[in-house]
Amino acid sequence: MVDLFLFGIFPYVAVVIAVGGSIWRYVRNQFTYSSLSSQFLEGRQLFWGSVPWHYGIIAVLVGHLIGVFFPAGVKAFNSVPVRLYILEGTALAMGLLLLVGLVILVVRRSTNPRVRMVTTPMDMVLLALLLITVVAGIGVAIFYRWGSAWFVTTATPYIWSLVKLSPDLKYVASLPVLAKIHAVAALVLIAVFPFTRLVHIVSIPFAYLWRPYQIVMWHRRQVQ
Amino acid sequence: MDVRAQLSMVFHLDKCIGCHTCSLACNNLWTSREGTEYMWWNNVETKPGTGYPTLWEDQGKYQGGWMLKGNSLTPRVGRRLGLLTNIFYNPYLPSLDDYYEPWTYQYQHLFNAPLGEDQPTAKPLSQITGRYLDIEAGPNWDDDLSGSSVYARNDVNLAELTPLERESLFRLEQMVFFYIPRICNHCLNPACLAVCPSGAIYKRGEDGIVLVSQEKCRGWRFCVSGCPYKKTYYNWKTGKAEKCILCYPRLETGQAPACFHTCVGRIRYLGVILYDAERIEATAKVPDNDLVAAQLGLILDPGDAAVVAAARRNGIGDDWIAAAQRSPVYKFVKEWGLALPLHAEFRTLPMLFYVPPLLPVIASMRDGSYDLAEAEFFGRVESARVPLKYMARLFSAGNTETIKRVIRKLLAVRVYQRAKAVGDIAEERVAAMMAEADCTAEQAEQIARLTSVPRFDDRFAIPPYHREETIEQIEQLMRHKGHVGFDFNLPLERGL
CATH class of the missing domain: 3.30.70.20 (Alpha-Beta Plaits)
Incomplete structure (x- = not known):
């Protein structure tokens, strides 16, 4: 019953809140979309926290997505033990890297008096959620080894069953509790996405790579 | 020939008496809000000196402006992809301490202090944290060459002078200084604009004023390091960049910008x-x-x-x-x-x-x-x-x-x-x-x-803006009948 709610219903609720909420916030008040960087107030600790955190989380997220989109490829890659060790080792290293970054960020945010002035309650909620997700994820990686191998036979088909609107709970039913905590915390993160500073993710400025250097705006259309 | 108009300025330095009235006029009008206390869109600095923020002219430190290599002109802070890789931590961003930590005084204490032997004092309080502050620097700490051994001597413009020339400049009988008031230069080739990842900064076609769209800005902070004059600032409260707007609301109604108008x-x-x-x-x-x-x-x-x-x-x-x-x-x-x-x-x-x-x-x-x-x-x-x-x-x-x-x-x-x-x-x-x-x-x-x-x-030869005509092209005036204005309808509060 709990499984049905957490893995059969909640994912849809989370995604609807995330998409709807983000659009609502964007349309209603774009002014609140910002990286809300506090580097200006404190830079040294931020460097050791933000850089490992961001690069680590990007690598790990991309890893998860590869597992979801290319399960066959991952299986084939892992068929040679050495390659499996390298993949798992890299993933764990990235996980530990981002954990170190995250811990530094949490410490910085709770101890630096300047940074505390720009800390909202939601920031602390978000950091707690991230910490739970990350610690559970690393726990899974350590205690239930070769996650990259079993991820593609459990999580991947489960996620695709969600996409096909017929959630198949048999894939997640037998998962260890730690993995379930990891998944549920991640779903909660998706649900709170629009109400946190996480919205800065949707404003990654890819367009900067090709826009012209100068921008001129006219009130009147220019006479040709 | 592609002719465009630009509102341009001249400051006659022989006439500047260094009174900072311009800075205060600007501050009263635009930057007396939380998050902007440290900003001086208009500031007056003593030369020789290191200015505000300290050593702003040292592009080895802040990487502002453009770099010419062969025939290619690129922003000093980095090419496009290189710049984006620094987005999680901008290594060239001046910190609050490079400007100064803004403060106020505990005035209430003068009234509320219990009866005692001594006169009560109003201690300085940080405007960021609200805590007591040991003031070590301010925006005009080196005014009139004060602390010249720390500030004026480190002026990067002195680099090409011979040691003898430098010494003679600081000999007491020959000491010399003058003031430079600085505002945004509203450049033709603005570097703050070129390095903005969000594309939030733009130059107005009609009058060349450079502005930051508060809605599009995502607080990536590259404009702050990109501007070689350090005239774009980061609002630490709202997480948005702000800069001199050349008082365009005043200009559009035929008035000179506040700093111009008040210049003593x-x-x-x-x-x-x-x-x-x-x-x-x-x-x-x-x-x-x-x-x-x-x-x-x-x-x-x-x-x-x-x-x-x-x-x-x-x-x-x-x-x-x-x-x-x-x-x-x-x-x-x-x-x-x-x-x-x-x-x-x-x-x-x-x-x-x-x-x-x-x-x-x-x-x-x-x-x-x-x-x-x-x-x-x-x-x-x-x-x-x-x-x-x-x-x-x-x-x-x-x-x-x-x-x-x-x-x-x-x-x-x-x-x-x-x-x-x-x-x-x-x-x-x-x-x-x-x-x-x-x-x-x-x-x-x-x-x-x-x-x-x-x-x-x-x-001041201020051209007629005819905003009443141009605004009709972007806004339906009747739709806003009874509203307070065309600006934000929501309070400009920091996001969650």
Whole structure:
């Protein structure tokens, strides 16, 4: 019953809140979309926290997505033990890297008096959620080894069953509790996405790579 | 020829008395909110000095402006992809401590303190954290050369001076300083704009004012390091960049910007200039030595029939062309050649020009005191107390010939006026100096008039904006009937 709610219903609720909420916030008040960087107030600790955190989380997220989109490829890659060790080792290293970054960020945010002035309650909620997700994820990686191998036979088909609107709970039913905590915390993160500073993710400025250097705006259309 | 109009400024440094009234006017109007207390969109700094934020001119530290490598012009903070890889931590961002931690005083304590032996004091409190603050620096900590051994001596513009020249500059009897008021330069090739990952900064086509869209800004902070003048600021509270808006709401209603309007020394001039937008990129790539000449070359003669025709073709109204024709800026910068851009070598093509200071009076010394009996009351350009090399670093991208020409002309006008008013300078000498400076008597009269006794309307030639017409193209006015305005309908509060 709990499984049905957490893995059969909640994912849809989370995604609807995330998409709807983000659009609502964007349309209603774009002014609140910002990286809300506090580097200006404190830079040294931020460097050791933000850089490992961001690069680590990007690598790990991309890893998860590869597992979801290319399960066959991952299986084939892992068929040679050495390659499996390298993949798992890299993933764990990235996980530990981002954990170190995250811990530094949490410490910085709770101890630096300047940074505390720009800390909202939601920031602390978000950091707690991230910490739970990350610690559970690393726990899974350590205690239930070769996650990259079993991820593609459990999580991947489960996620695709969600996409096909017929959630198949048999894939997640037998998962260890730690993995379930990891998944549920991640779903909660998706649900709170629009109400946190996480919205800065949707404003990654890819367009900067090709826009012209100068921008001129006219009130009147220019006479040709 | 792609003619565009630009609101441009001239600051006459000889007239600046360093009173900071401009800074306060601006601060009262725009930056007295939480998150902006430390910002001085307009600030006045003492030169030699390290300025605000400390060492802002040192692009080795902050990587502002453009870099010319061969024929390619790129922002110093990084090319596109390289810049984005630094997005999680900008290594060239000035921190709050490079400006100063803003503070207020615990005034209430003066009233609430319990009865005691001593007078109660109002201790300083940080405006960021609200805690007691041990004040160690402020925006004008080095005003009038105070702490010169820490500040003035580290002025990066002194780098090219010989040790002897530097020492003589700081010898007590010869100490010398002047003020530079600084606002956003509203550049033709703005680097803050070029490095904005969100594309939130833009230059207004009609008047060239550079603005930050508060809605599009995502707080990536590259504009702060990208601007070589450090005139874009990060609002730590809202997580958005803010900068001088040249008081466009005032301009659009025919008023001079607050800092201009309140200027006690009346050093500021504002007017329209017409320039050729087609040549911006080519001009920004000219070698340092010719950079100032090339930049001034962009500015077109608003009296030229071909320029006027091209301006009309580009949709510039006759009233704007007329404003350009009576622009005091055009006179100072082009007609008389007296005003120069600050640090043209940053290659942003700044549109704020400075008449370099003659003061302290170029005078000769004898036995440690001024020699007033000598025939050459104003001395010679070469014997200037502030070394020309220093002035050239500031105002002519290192080209001493350019600055010499300007100072020679300023001197000639002075000598001409003194000869006329006091009559203690020989006519031949006046004539020789005027000829050397390539200045006619008529021009000297005009310069003297606009410098010393200009009226309000002479200093500010503000073109009519007709905002009531242009706004109709982007807004349906009737839809807003009864509303308070066209701006934000929600409070500008920090996001969650």
